[in-house]
Amino acid sequence: MILDKLKNIFGIKNKEQKIDDIVSAKVIAISKSLHKNKNSLEKIFSKSDDLIYRKIYLENSNTSLLLVCIDGMVERDLIADHILTPLQLEDNKGDITINLEKIKEKLITTLEVEISKGFQQLTRSLLSGNTLLFIEGYKQALMIGTTGWEARSIESPASEETIGGSREGFIESIKTNISLIRKRIKTPKLAVELLEVGRKTRTNIALVYLKGVINHELVGEVRNRIEEIDTDGIVGSSQIEQLIENHKWSIFPQIMSTERVDKTVGSILEGRITIIVDGTPFVLIAPVTFATFLNSPDDYYERSITSSAMRVVRYISYVLTTTLPALYLALTAYHPGMIPTPLVLTITESRMGLPFPTIVEVLIMEFTLEILTEASIRLPRPIGQAVSIVGGLVIGQAAVQAGIVSPLIIIVVSLTALTSFVIPVYSFTLSNRLIRFPLIIMGGLAGLYGIFMGWIFILIHLASIESFGVRYLGDFSPYKLEHLKDTIIKVPQGWMTQRPEILNVEDTKKQDIEKARMIVDE
Amino acid sequence: MKFLLSRYSKLFLSLLFIIIMIGCWDYKEIENRGYVLGIAIDKPKPLPKGYENDQSYQEEKKLERMELQQGEPRYAYTIQIPILPKAQVKPIGGGGGGGGAESSRSWDLTLLGNSFFEANREFSTRLNYAPFYEHLKVIIINEKVAREGIIPPLDMILRDPEMRRRTKVFVTSEEAHKILDVTPRIDDYAAMYLADLPRNATKTSRMPHITDLGEVAESLHGQVDFGLPIVISTSDEIKIIGAAAFKGDKMVGRLSGIQTIYAKWIRDAIKGGVIVIKARHNPNILLTLELKKVKTKLRPIVDGDNVKILIKSKAVINLAEESETRYKDALKQDFIKNIEQGAKDEIESNIKETIKYVQQELGADIFHFKVILQKFAPKTWEQVEDDWYEVFRNLDIVVDVDVELEYIGTVK
Amino acid sequence: MSRELESINICSFIIHGMISIRLLSIPRAIVEYAENDSWISVLIMGGYALLIGYLFYWLGLRYKSLTFSQICEKVYGKFFGKIIILGIAIYTIISFSLGIRLFTDGIRIFLLDTTPIIFIITIMILACLYCLLKGVRTISIILDMLLPLILAFILLLVFLSLKNVKFIHLRPFFYGGVKPILQGAREMADPFLTVGIIGYVLPYFKNFKKMKKWIAISVSISVAVYTIILLLCIMAFGSTEIKYLIFPTITLSKSIMLESNILERAESLYMAAWIPITFSTLLLFYLASTLNLKAFFNTKKDRVIIFSQVPLFLVLALYPDNISEVFYLIGWNEDLGQLLIFLIVPLTAMIEFFKERRKNLK
Known part of the structure; x- marks a missing residue:
C-alpha cells in the first residue's frame, strides 16, 4: 500500500503487464490460406454471429479475397462503393494481376488503409469498425477504415441548459466531440492525444489541450494517471474521473464533467486539459476549483454587472442550500433570543402540539426532499412532473394539516431545494445536498457553535484537497485582485487579460486591453 | 496506512456516536x-378590602x-x-392567528x-x-x-x-x-x-x-x-x-411632561416635539413651534473656586400653528425675529425654572452636571466631589439659547 | 519544509494572530489603568508591535530556513537557547489552553448554557488538529478565507455601534499622566506578541517581495481594529462602566438595537462570529507551539508532537475553576509574554546585530 503510494508519487509504473484479451490472438500468425484465416478468426470470435465473411473471387486476375467486418459497426455503402466496386471494375478491365500493393495504393478508395501482419492488430481493428481484407497467398491483411455506426445527432445539452449559450452539446461519439472542439479552436496548437483504456472495452480517450498555453506538467500527470488505469472497462467518463482524482473519499468533485461545448472550449482556452471519453457525452475538465463550479456559461453571455449579481446570488444560494435547515434548527432550538419577538411567537404558535422535535422534523422533511428529487430524475418526464406536484404540494400540505410538521419547515425545506438548483453543476449540487445533513446534526448538537465548527471542518477539508496540483480554494488565497475578476464577480470581458494564475499556465496573457479597445473603435 | 485509517475512522465514528448519544445539552424546543x-x-x-372572604x-x-x-x-x-x-388543524393560508374567544x-x-x-x-x-x-x-x-x-x-x-x-x-x-x-x-x-x-x-x-x-x-x-x-x-x-x-x-x-421637555433639552436628548409660546405683540395669540433640531452643549465656567454651568443651546424650529390665521406679516424679517426672540425667552426661562425645581425639590443631578465637571474641569471636580449635592443645589446656571426659525408654514 | 506561500499570505497570519479572543476582554484590562486614554496605550503598543514584527522578519531573513526557536538556539547557544525555547513552549501552550478556556466561558455565557466545557473544547481542538495535520498551505488558505468574514463582522459591529457613541466619555484627556497609559500599554503586550508568528512561518514562504509592506499593513489593520473597538467601548459605556463588564466588546454588540426588528439579539451572532476568530488564533498558537517543540526536541516527527500536545491542552484548559481564575492565570502568563516581547526578542536581535557587525569588521 505505502509502496504503491510512493510509486504513484514518483510516477513509477508497476512492472506487471496489463492483461489483454487480445494478447491471446497474437500466437496465431496470418496464413496464406484464406480458409485458415477464416478459421482463426472464427476461433477468436467464437459465438459472435454478427461477423460478416464475404468471399470475393476476381475471375480475370484469378485472385481470391476474404472481406471481414462486423455488422452494424461499418458503413455498408462505404464498403460497397469503395472496396467492392473498384475491385470488380479493375478486374473487368481484363487480364491483369492484382496484388496487395495495388489494392492498397490504387483500388481501395477510402481514406484509411493499412497493412497488418498480426491477428492482434487485426482483431483490434475489426472491433473498432474497420473492415479486413485478406488476399490469398499473402501473409498480410489490409485494414480498411469503414467505421460508421448509428450515432445520436447533436442536440442541445439536456442537463445544462443555458439561455445565451450555443445549443450544441457533446454526443457519444469521440470523433464528433473532437470535431466540435476543433471547429471552434482553429489552431495547430490544439493538441489531441489519443489513449486507450480498459482491458475489455478498449475505450478511446482523447486529451485535448492547447500547446504553449497549458502547463505541460499537468498534461504529463493526467496522461500518466490515465495510462496507469488498469480496469476491465470504462462505461462512462465519471469512472475515469474517479480513477484519476486525488482525493477519493472527498465528497467534492475534483474534475468537472460537462455536456456543453462552449464551456469546454472556454476551459481549454484558459489552459485547462479536457478528457474526452468515447461513449459518453460528458467531457471531463481538469483542474478545477471551487469557484469554477459556481460559474455558469451564461455569465459570459450577459453584461458583467448582471452576471456578477447572479454570481453573488449563486454564492448566497450555496450558503443557504447547505446551511439553512441547520440554521433554522439552531435558531429555534438554541437561540430563540436572536429571532425577532413577533416571529418567535408565530413559530411557537405553529409548533404547538406537534409531536416531533424540530431536529426530527427537519430530518424527515429533508429526507423526503431527497426522495422526491431522486424520484423525479428516475421517472420519465411527464410522470416526473406529477411526482413533484404530488410530493411538493400534496405531501407538504397534508403533513402540515395532519399536524406532523410545522408550516415554517415547509418554507425552509423548499427554499433549500430551490437554492440547490441554482448551482449550475449537478455533481456539485449533489455533494452540497450531502453536506446539509452533518450540518443539521452539528446544529442540533451545539447550535450556532456547532454550525460554525461544522463549516470550519468543511472549510479545512476544502482547503486541503487539490485537483491536479491546484488547490480547491486556490482562487481565494493568496489574495490577488486578478483572482477576483472571474470568481465571485465577473469583470467586463476586456479586463480579463490574464489566464487564471493558479493553473500555472505557460502563456498567461489572454488578451491586450489596448487591442480589445482598438477593435471596438474600428 | 490502511490499518491506521480504519482505526481513525472507528475512533471518529465511536466519538460521533457518543456525542450524539449524550448530546443536545442545551437543546430545547422553541415551544x-x-x-x-x-x-x-x-x-x-x-388583600384588598372587601375581598377577604372571596374564595x-x-x-x-x-x-x-x-x-x-x-x-x-x-x-x-x-x-x-x-x-x-394550541395549533388547531388549519388550512394553509387560512389566516393563522386564531386567538379564539x-x-x-x-x-x-x-x-x-x-x-x-x-x-x-x-x-x-x-x-x-x-x-x-x-x-x-x-x-x-x-x-x-x-x-x-x-x-x-x-x-x-x-x-x-x-x-x-x-x-x-x-x-x-x-x-x-x-x-x-x-x-x-x-x-x-x-x-x-x-x-x-x-x-x-x-x-x-x-x-x-x-x-x-x-x-x-x-x-x-x-x-x-x-x-x-x-x-x-x-x-x-x-x-x-x-x-x-x-x-x-x-x-x-x-x-411633569413639560418639565421633561426642558430636562431633555439640557441633556441634549430632544429628538422632536412641540413648544407653545405667546406672541410678543399680543399675548392672546398662541404660537405653536415644532422643534426640528436641538443641540445643547454644557460647559463648566470655572472662576477661582466659583463654578457655573453654561448651557449653550441651538434650536431649529418650525412655526407649526398660530391661533391667529392672518399671515400677513409672515414673510417679514421682523415677524420672524420676533418669534425667535419670544421662543428664546420662553425656553430660557423654562430651562431655568426646571433647573431650579430639580435643584430645590429633587436634589438629583439628572442633568449630569457632575459628568461635565468630571470631563471638562477635573481639578474643580476633585474639590467639590465630597459635598457635590450641596454644591449642586446652589449651582449657578447660565443659559444661552439660540433659536432659528426655519419654516413658517405658510402654504396659502 | 516546502516553501509554498506567497508574501501576501503573511497578512492573514499576522491579523489572525493579533485579533484574538482577547479582543473581547482586553478593553476592561486596559481601562483599569489608562481610563479614557486607553486608545493611546493601544497605539503605543501597536507601534512597538510593528517594531517587533520587523525584528522577527529581519531575524527570519538572516536564517531563511529556521524558525525563531531554532534561531534562538543558534544565537544563545545550546543551553540558553533550550531554556528560551522552553519558555516559549510554556507561553504558547498556556496561551492556547487559556485562550480556549476563555472562549469556552464566553460561549457558555452567551450561546450554550449547560453544554459541558469539555465538549466545546474538544471540538475546537479537533478542528485545530485536523487543520494542522493538513499542513501550512491549508492553514494559510483557511486564514485567507476567514479573514474577510471576520473583518466584515467587526466592521458591522463598528457601524451598528456608532449610534451609541457619546464623545463626552472620552474626556478628560491625559488627566492621569503618562504612567497609566504605559501601564495600559503593557496590558496590550500579550495580545500583540502574536505578531511573532512571523518568526515561525517565514521558512514556508517562497518569496519575500514587498513583505515589509504587508507586515506594516497587517499590523496597522490589527492595531486599528483594537483602537476602534476600544474607542467605541469607551465612548459607548464610559470608562467606569467598562470595569464592570467581563466582555465589554460583547456588551457593545448587546447594546446595538436596530430600529427595525431584524435581529433581536446581536450579541449571540457576535459570539458566533468570534468562533472563527478564536479558531484562527488558537490554530496559530498550536502551529507556533508545534514548531517550537520541534526545535526543542530536535525532531522532524510532526505528527507525534502535534498529537502529544492535545492531552496537555485539555488538562490545562480544564484546570481553572472559574473565570476569575482564568483571568488570574492569564495575568501570570502575560508576565511571561511581556518578558518575551520586551526582553528576549530585542535581545536576540541585538546579539545577532552585533555578531554581524563583528563579522563585518573582521
Missing part, C-alpha cells in the same frame, strides 16, 4: 420556553406566596407570558419574594415551561419600590446574560402589574405595546426615551442620577406622563 415579555415589580400588598381570590393569593429561605417577602414579581393557542392574549403570574432569581426559579413550580427572558421587553417598577431603591430587585436582571440591555424600564405610581394586565386595543401584549411607545420621541419630548436597562446600568455603575418615564393606565390604555427622577438608585420625585 417549550415561556417567553417573558414583561416584568412588573411591586410591593407585596395585603377564589384567597386561593390565588396562596399560589403567589412562596416559602422563602430568608426573611419576609419584600417584592411582588409579576411576569407576563403570551398565551399561544379569550379576551386577553397574555397571562400574568405573580410571586412574592426577596430575590428575583429565587422567584424566577419558583415560577417553574407553576409554569410547565421555564421562563425565558431573552425576549423581555419592559420592566415596570412601582413607585414605592423605586423610592426604596431599584438595585436590590434589579440586580440579577442587570447581570444575567439572558437579559437584554435594550429592555425598557418604566416607573408607575399604580400597581405595576396592572400595567401588564392592560389589553391594548391594537396590540396583543401590553409589554410590546409599551416598549414601542418611547419610539415616538421624535413626535413629542414629553417623555424620556432613553430608558434602556443598559443605560440604567451605566448610570448606576457610573453613579450619576437619571430619569425614567412614568406610566399610568386604564383597563385598555397606557400613557407616559412624565419622568421619575432618580438619585442614586432611589426615586426622589417626578418631573
Whole structure:
C-alpha cells in the first residue's frame, strides 16, 4: 500500500503487464490460406454471429479475397462503393494481376488503409469498425477504415441548459466531440492525444489541450494517471474521473464533467486539459476549483454587472442550500433570543402540539426532499412532473394539516431545494445536498457553535484537497485582485487579460486591453 | 496506512456516536420556553378590602406566596407570558392567528419574594415551561419600590446574560402589574405595546426615551442620577406622563411632561416635539413651534473656586400653528425675529425654572452636571466631589439659547 | 519544509494572530489603568508591535530556513537557547489552553448554557488538529478565507455601534499622566506578541517581495481594529462602566438595537462570529507551539508532537475553576509574554546585530 503510494508519487509504473484479451490472438500468425484465416478468426470470435465473411473471387486476375467486418459497426455503402466496386471494375478491365500493393495504393478508395501482419492488430481493428481484407497467398491483411455506426445527432445539452449559450452539446461519439472542439479552436496548437483504456472495452480517450498555453506538467500527470488505469472497462467518463482524482473519499468533485461545448472550449482556452471519453457525452475538465463550479456559461453571455449579481446570488444560494435547515434548527432550538419577538411567537404558535422535535422534523422533511428529487430524475418526464406536484404540494400540505410538521419547515425545506438548483453543476449540487445533513446534526448538537465548527471542518477539508496540483480554494488565497475578476464577480470581458494564475499556465496573457479597445473603435 | 485509517475512522465514528448519544445539552424546543415579555415589580400588598372572604381570590393569593429561605417577602414579581393557542388543524393560508374567544392574549403570574432569581426559579413550580427572558421587553417598577431603591430587585436582571440591555424600564405610581394586565386595543401584549411607545420621541419630548436597562446600568455603575418615564393606565390604555427622577438608585420625585421637555433639552436628548409660546405683540395669540433640531452643549465656567454651568443651546424650529390665521406679516424679517426672540425667552426661562425645581425639590443631578465637571474641569471636580449635592443645589446656571426659525408654514 | 506561500499570505497570519479572543476582554484590562486614554496605550503598543514584527522578519531573513526557536538556539547557544525555547513552549501552550478556556466561558455565557466545557473544547481542538495535520498551505488558505468574514463582522459591529457613541466619555484627556497609559500599554503586550508568528512561518514562504509592506499593513489593520473597538467601548459605556463588564466588546454588540426588528439579539451572532476568530488564533498558537517543540526536541516527527500536545491542552484548559481564575492565570502568563516581547526578542536581535557587525569588521 505505502509502496504503491510512493510509486504513484514518483510516477513509477508497476512492472506487471496489463492483461489483454487480445494478447491471446497474437500466437496465431496470418496464413496464406484464406480458409485458415477464416478459421482463426472464427476461433477468436467464437459465438459472435454478427461477423460478416464475404468471399470475393476476381475471375480475370484469378485472385481470391476474404472481406471481414462486423455488422452494424461499418458503413455498408462505404464498403460497397469503395472496396467492392473498384475491385470488380479493375478486374473487368481484363487480364491483369492484382496484388496487395495495388489494392492498397490504387483500388481501395477510402481514406484509411493499412497493412497488418498480426491477428492482434487485426482483431483490434475489426472491433473498432474497420473492415479486413485478406488476399490469398499473402501473409498480410489490409485494414480498411469503414467505421460508421448509428450515432445520436447533436442536440442541445439536456442537463445544462443555458439561455445565451450555443445549443450544441457533446454526443457519444469521440470523433464528433473532437470535431466540435476543433471547429471552434482553429489552431495547430490544439493538441489531441489519443489513449486507450480498459482491458475489455478498449475505450478511446482523447486529451485535448492547447500547446504553449497549458502547463505541460499537468498534461504529463493526467496522461500518466490515465495510462496507469488498469480496469476491465470504462462505461462512462465519471469512472475515469474517479480513477484519476486525488482525493477519493472527498465528497467534492475534483474534475468537472460537462455536456456543453462552449464551456469546454472556454476551459481549454484558459489552459485547462479536457478528457474526452468515447461513449459518453460528458467531457471531463481538469483542474478545477471551487469557484469554477459556481460559474455558469451564461455569465459570459450577459453584461458583467448582471452576471456578477447572479454570481453573488449563486454564492448566497450555496450558503443557504447547505446551511439553512441547520440554521433554522439552531435558531429555534438554541437561540430563540436572536429571532425577532413577533416571529418567535408565530413559530411557537405553529409548533404547538406537534409531536416531533424540530431536529426530527427537519430530518424527515429533508429526507423526503431527497426522495422526491431522486424520484423525479428516475421517472420519465411527464410522470416526473406529477411526482413533484404530488410530493411538493400534496405531501407538504397534508403533513402540515395532519399536524406532523410545522408550516415554517415547509418554507425552509423548499427554499433549500430551490437554492440547490441554482448551482449550475449537478455533481456539485449533489455533494452540497450531502453536506446539509452533518450540518443539521452539528446544529442540533451545539447550535450556532456547532454550525460554525461544522463549516470550519468543511472549510479545512476544502482547503486541503487539490485537483491536479491546484488547490480547491486556490482562487481565494493568496489574495490577488486578478483572482477576483472571474470568481465571485465577473469583470467586463476586456479586463480579463490574464489566464487564471493558479493553473500555472505557460502563456498567461489572454488578451491586450489596448487591442480589445482598438477593435471596438474600428 | 490502511490499518491506521480504519482505526481513525472507528475512533471518529465511536466519538460521533457518543456525542450524539449524550448530546443536545442545551437543546430545547422553541415551544417549550415561556417567553417573558414583561416584568412588573411591586410591593407585596395585603388583600384588598372587601375581598377577604372571596374564595377564589384567597386561593390565588396562596399560589403567589412562596416559602422563602430568608426573611419576609419584600417584592411582588409579576411576569407576563403570551398565551399561544394550541395549533388547531388549519388550512394553509387560512389566516393563522386564531386567538379564539379569550379576551386577553397574555397571562400574568405573580410571586412574592426577596430575590428575583429565587422567584424566577419558583415560577417553574407553576409554569410547565421555564421562563425565558431573552425576549423581555419592559420592566415596570412601582413607585414605592423605586423610592426604596431599584438595585436590590434589579440586580440579577442587570447581570444575567439572558437579559437584554435594550429592555425598557418604566416607573408607575399604580400597581405595576396592572400595567401588564392592560389589553391594548391594537396590540396583543401590553409589554410590546409599551416598549414601542418611547419610539415616538421624535413626535413629542414629553417623555424620556432613553430608558434602556443598559443605560440604567451605566448610570448606576457610573453613579450619576437619571430619569425614567412614568406610566399610568386604564383597563385598555397606557400613557407616559412624565419622568421619575432618580438619585442614586432611589426615586426622589417626578418631573411633569413639560418639565421633561426642558430636562431633555439640557441633556441634549430632544429628538422632536412641540413648544407653545405667546406672541410678543399680543399675548392672546398662541404660537405653536415644532422643534426640528436641538443641540445643547454644557460647559463648566470655572472662576477661582466659583463654578457655573453654561448651557449653550441651538434650536431649529418650525412655526407649526398660530391661533391667529392672518399671515400677513409672515414673510417679514421682523415677524420672524420676533418669534425667535419670544421662543428664546420662553425656553430660557423654562430651562431655568426646571433647573431650579430639580435643584430645590429633587436634589438629583439628572442633568449630569457632575459628568461635565468630571470631563471638562477635573481639578474643580476633585474639590467639590465630597459635598457635590450641596454644591449642586446652589449651582449657578447660565443659559444661552439660540433659536432659528426655519419654516413658517405658510402654504396659502 | 516546502516553501509554498506567497508574501501576501503573511497578512492573514499576522491579523489572525493579533485579533484574538482577547479582543473581547482586553478593553476592561486596559481601562483599569489608562481610563479614557486607553486608545493611546493601544497605539503605543501597536507601534512597538510593528517594531517587533520587523525584528522577527529581519531575524527570519538572516536564517531563511529556521524558525525563531531554532534561531534562538543558534544565537544563545545550546543551553540558553533550550531554556528560551522552553519558555516559549510554556507561553504558547498556556496561551492556547487559556485562550480556549476563555472562549469556552464566553460561549457558555452567551450561546450554550449547560453544554459541558469539555465538549466545546474538544471540538475546537479537533478542528485545530485536523487543520494542522493538513499542513501550512491549508492553514494559510483557511486564514485567507476567514479573514474577510471576520473583518466584515467587526466592521458591522463598528457601524451598528456608532449610534451609541457619546464623545463626552472620552474626556478628560491625559488627566492621569503618562504612567497609566504605559501601564495600559503593557496590558496590550500579550495580545500583540502574536505578531511573532512571523518568526515561525517565514521558512514556508517562497518569496519575500514587498513583505515589509504587508507586515506594516497587517499590523496597522490589527492595531486599528483594537483602537476602534476600544474607542467605541469607551465612548459607548464610559470608562467606569467598562470595569464592570467581563466582555465589554460583547456588551457593545448587546447594546446595538436596530430600529427595525431584524435581529433581536446581536450579541449571540457576535459570539458566533468570534468562533472563527478564536479558531484562527488558537490554530496559530498550536502551529507556533508545534514548531517550537520541534526545535526543542530536535525532531522532524510532526505528527507525534502535534498529537502529544492535545492531552496537555485539555488538562490545562480544564484546570481553572472559574473565570476569575482564568483571568488570574492569564495575568501570570502575560508576565511571561511581556518578558518575551520586551526582553528576549530585542535581545536576540541585538546579539545577532552585533555578531554581524563583528563579522563585518573582521
